[in-house]
Amino acid sequence: MGIPRLKYSHLRLTKVERGGFFITLLLFTILLIIDHLQKSADSFMIDLDSKEVAAWLASYDSVIEANAQRALRIYPFNPNFITPAKADRLGLTAEEYRRFQEFRQAGKWINSVDDFKRVTRVSDNWLNEFSSLFKFPEFADKPKFEQPVQGKKIPFALATKEQLIRVHGIGPAIAKRIIDAGEKWGGIAYEQELHMIYGITPKLKDELLRSFVFDEKVIVPRNINTIYPSDLTEIPGINFSLAKSIWEFVRLRQGLNALEELHALEEMQPLLFEVIQLYLYAMKNEPEGI
Numbered sequence: 001m002g003i004p005r006l007k008y009s010h011l012r013l014t015k016v017e018r019g020g021f022f023i024t025l026l027l028f029t030i031l032l033i034i035d036h037l038q039k040s041a042d043s044f045m046i047d048l049d050s051k052e053v054a055a056w057l058a059s060y061d062s063v064i065e066a067n068a069q070r071a072l073r074i075y076p077f078n079p080n081f082i083t084p085a086k087a088d089r090l091g092l093t094a095e096e097y098r099r100f101q102e103f104r105q106a107g108k109w110i111n112s113v114d115d116f117k118r119v120t121r122v123s124d125n126w127l128n129e130f131s132s133l134f135k136f137p138e139f140a141d142k143p144k145f146e147q148p149v150q151g152k153k154i155p156f157a158l159a160t161k162e163q164l165i166r167v168h169g170i171g172p173a174i175a176k177r178i179i180d181a182g183e184k185w186g187g188i189a190y191e192q193e194l195h196m197i198y199g200i201t202p203k204l205k206d207e208l209l210r211s212f213v214f215d216e217k218v219i220v221p222r223n224i225n226t227i228y229p230s231d232l233t234e235i236p237g238i239n240f241s242l243a244k245s246i247w248e249f250v251r252l253r254q255g256l257n258a259l260e261e262l263h264a265l266e267e268m269q270p271l272l273f274e275v276i277q278l279y280l281y282a283m284k285n286e287p288e289g290i
Contacts, residue, residue: 076135079116080109090130096120111136153213156188167207174199185236187215192275196237224280225255235279237272256282 074089082090087097103110103119110116113131154163156178164175177197182188191214194205222231224246232243249265250256259282262268 074130074133076133078136079134080104091126092120092122096122153211155215156182156212157215159212163211164208167204167211169204169207174204181236182215185234187217189214189217189219190275190278192271192278193236195271196275219278221279221281224250224259224282225284227280235276237275242267255284257284258282 077086082092082097082100084097087100092100097120100120110119113127113134116122116131116134117127159179159182161172161175161179164170164178165172170178174197177199178188181193181197185193188194191205194200194208194214195202200208227247229240229243229247232238232246233240238246245265245267246262249262253261256262259273259277259280261282262273262276
């Protein structure tokens with residue numbers, strides 16, 4: 001059965017007419033899409049004159065200005081490490097920076113504002129503006145300690161705080177501990193005592209002994225079985241808490257036959273035991289007069 005023909009001839013379209021119809025439909029569809037896009041764009045438009053936009057722009061400008069100021073600000077620095085970019089920001093001339101580089105490449109160090117001026121030959125105006133930002137290492141601020149001649153070393157009991165901090169590695173806090181320990185113990189006569197001071201390492205001990213000598217003092221050893229906690233606190237390295245533990249340990253054992261029994265105490269360190277041996281001995285039922 002074939003496809004029926006259209007009854008009315010005026011409804012039949014030619015090939016050209018069908019093509020024109022489809023082109024018209026396509027153009028109409030495109031126009032609808034364009035109109036829809038324009039309306040959508042209009043709905044998302046930002047009002048540049050609104051208060052919100054003005055506030056955002058002001059905030060953005062302030063951030064940009066702050067970043068610019070931060071970039072221009074020069075922070076404290078070590079004048080031994082000036083890069084070409086840093087030299088440019090500091091306003092050093094090419095000749096001044098060349099002198100600085102030659103000095104540093106020779107393995108030399110700048111340890112003061114006067115050193116920097118002597119090396120670079122910068123103007124006084126430049127120094128007035130930037131020298132307050134110089135940040136030297138701690139050791140550069142300490143005067144060099146001249147090594148005493150052999151036989152002229154200073155006893156710890158006579159050492160001043162100023163003399164002690166001239167030793168490389170000794171700061172004001174450690175110097176004060178050394179002086180306080182010497183006053184409390186009646187002098188510092190042994191290496192073991194020196195190590196009982198907090199902060200004194202074997203390396204620092206060697207540095208100290210290049211310029212200072214141990215004190216002379218007489219130690220009369222005492223029987224650990226007959227002394228009290230207050231007596232124990234006079235021994236270098238023993239605080240009241242440890243003295244109380246040692247005293248209770250001795251009482252519980254009804255006296256010690258040998259100091260080596262103290263190794264059973266958890267707090268007993270080898271170096272501390274060496275110090276204790278200088279000041280104490282152990283003997284039960286010690287005869288009177290000994």
